[in-house]
Amino acid sequence: MKFARTLLIFAVVALCGLAFAKEDHQVAKRDPHAQPVKTEQGHGGHGEGGLGATLVAILEHHLVDSDHMEFFGADIHLPTFRFGDYEFTLTKHRVWWLIALTLMGLMVWLAARQKTAVPSGFRNALEGLIVFVRNEVVKPNLHEKTDAFMPYFMSLFLGILFSNLLGLLPWGSSATGNVNVTAGLALCTLSLMVGMGVKVNGLGGFLHSFAPPGVPGWLMPLMIIIEIVSFMIRPFALTIRLFANMLAGHAVLAVLLGLIVSLMFAAPAIAVAVGVFMLEIIVALIQSYIFIMLTATFMGLTMHPSH
């Protein structure tokens, strides 16, 4: 039974990988960036230059934001909205970010519908997650403010997690593999760091936290600069960490599956890709956890600078 279950999981993951690879090669064939390289090299199909171009096309298709979305083979051109002089394009990553948030909302709505005194099934699992996030992540940093910020942290965790995982589906894409999305989330963290720092310690107290006690007067200007840089670099580190992890994971997967140009390459490429795919599931979870963990830690540091 256990073996059959493992085999089933492996088969599903492998099928996802194959669908991913098939889609990549279809993309590579019609991608405008790939074609010139192929013709320049003078090789048809997957020659040495052709393979490189194919990989670049696959990476661009998967990792770069665009106003096109592919879904079950259909190429969807995303609309652009104009508001006077401003225009707003609904890009692929913006749509996948909305999908991730919608899925998160649906999950919470489904769990919240259960009104029984003793929870079961899905609600039970979600409550286990809430207890973990509250006791292990938020409470040690925010103390008495924990309950007020739990909805924010749970939404942040599940939003990032869904976004990370959606990139692993065929035709899917990780919005968190876009630096602008992670920057937006990190800016939310920065706002909370500053806002809660000022609210708890007052403006004077918050600014005073940039001048560490016990530092000689002549060293103080340098220390203040270092503290400010250290403070500002935290959201920057959050932005890059999540973005780079998602980008790298998907890039590795895309490259591995892009290598399936013949039967000789297919078997090892799929085997390694399945391994990386499973690793990516773990990375998706870990990165979501790290993001909320660091957000809570940074907020805790500004709220309680003496700690």
Add this chain to the structure above:
Amino acid sequence: MGLQNILNIEPGSILWTIITFLIVVWIVGKFGWKPIIKGLTDRENSIRTDLETAKSEREKAGAMLADYKQAMANAKKEAADIIQSAQDQAEKHRAEMETVAKEQGQKLLEKARVDIERESDLAKADLSRHVAELTAKATSRLLGRVIDDKEHEKLIMEALKEDR
């Protein structure tokens, strides 16, 4: 847009992320997370209260059990004392009864012996008299004369003395 633009910062995308995220956090927080977290917290508090109550009740029950055990031990001791006292009394009574019975037995025995002796003496006296009478009769027949009582008695007494 190629791979070289992957690190490009687009304020529009950042704003889109922040606005959509905050709107979803507000909606999901109000209608989803808060009821779930409140339910969870209420249940935790209820379980904590129940556990504390159970602990307090258990302590009370423990104290009651100790009291009950003490009362049981006291009752057992009291019962044992009562039984011991009854046994002692019974033993004493039995000993008294035995003494009385022995005394009465002795008395009866003594009385019986006295009676037996008296009866024996009477029987002996009767026998002696009877024997004397018979002897006197026999002697009278042998001697051919009547011996009066005085003489008779004298002969008997002499004969008895010789027998002894």
